[in-house]
Amino acid sequence: MKKTILISAGVLLFAQSFAQKANIQSANNYLKDKEYTKALEYIEKATNDPSTKDDAKAWFVKGTIYSAMQAEKVPGVNNPYRNATEAYFKTIQLKSSYEKEYVDQELLRNAMMYYNDAANSYNAKAYDDAIALSKKVVEIHDVEGGKRFAGNKQFDTIAVQAQVIQAYSAYYGNKPDEAVPALTALKNNPINNDPSVYLVLADIYEKQNKESDMLAILTEGRQKYPDNKNIRNADINYYIRTGKQAELTKKLEEAVSKDPNNIDLLSNLADTYTSMAFPKDAQGKDLAQPANYTELLGKAEESYNAALKADPNNAGINYNAGVLLYNQATEVNKQMNNIKGNSAAETKKFDELKAKRDGIFTKAVPYFEKTIALLDAKGTALSADDKFTYQSTAVALKEIYVRQDKMDKASQMKAKLEAIKK
Secondary structure, three states: OHHHHHHHHHHHHHHHHHHHHHHHHHHHHHHHOOOHHHHHHHHHHHHHOOOOOOOHHHHHHHHHHHHHHHHHOOOOOOOHHHHHHHHHHHHHHHOOOOOHHHHHHHHHHHHHHHHHHHHHHHHOOOHHHHHHHHHHHHHHHOHHHHOOOOOOHHHHHHHHHHHHHHHHHHHHOOOHHHHHHHHHHHHOOOOOOOOHHHHHHHHHHHHOOOHHHHHHHHHHHHHHOOOOHHHHHHHHHHHHHHOOHHHHHHHHHHHHHHOOOOHHHHHHHHHHHHHHHOOEOOOOOEOOOOOOHHHHHHHHHHHHHHHHHHOOOOHHHHHHHHHHHHHHHHHHHHHHHOOOOOOHHHHHHHHHHHHHHHHHHHHHHHHHHHHHHHHHOOOOOOOHHHHHHHHHHHHHHHHHHHHOOOHHHHHHHHHHHHHHHO
């Protein structure tokens, strides 16, 4: 009796399996007739039944049904290629060699559709969708540990571009915990050659107050892309913001050596030398002159002149060059004021300092006059910064003209100051 039961159970299992295989065939037949609803009905029975749920053919047929629906653009069905992809993944899992050439062709096609949809989502700022869709491109590329599509260089490139979408979607979608590993993977990928990855990583680290990580990534970026101006400027700007002048000077000097006609770099370098020559505390009060004061003044003037050689009609640089000399003359004036006695030696020292001060003021005049002329040419189109520069320049020139006993010119500066205040 027990044997009879076993035999009967075996016959039942065989009959059930046979029925499901018949369902696979029925699904195929309906597929050929483009009756997709019926085809899906029968293939779902097969892929859900215990006797055929692990049949590679069943999942392959399911994939081909959805692929056909994608090609036919069947109304009311959204993105059937995605269902097809999952079915083909299952086919590969069950039997890697099953209809391999066809499956690979379909997966490559689907990867491109995932990529296009990811790009569209990214452009629409639907960043969560862009992340999910771009990940599927990479998943297809990496199926079977990447061995299945090994050697397909075009697909390698597409997969990297999908990683770019994923990384930047996470960044702009304010998901730094996802963005950092994605960006790190990108920068380490030999196919990727986008220096912006380093800038984005640096920005994330800065926002997270991870200063050491930010500096490390900028240093790495500069080593890999030594001529990239954006990475270089990001590195320099950090030192400008944090007031680390010694480090900044070194960075700027290196940058100028590579780009000697870059006006911004030369101007920044000159401004840095100037700030170092005239240090101030956190409240803006003057600090003691550095030991290399004279050297710093010379370097600042040299850098301003180099910048003006490249762009002589830059009002801002002309103004800063004049300010450098004006401040230098003011320092000499302080030394004059410190002389309290009337001895012959003291009088001689005073006269020497006065001649030195007046000579520096005279040297500053052309820079200031050029600044006024350039800003006058703008007429009423002066920005707020322009107006500040104009007023400061006019005040400085008025004072110098008075010292030079050029009262007519001093009156002109007074009139300009009154006019711009209206």
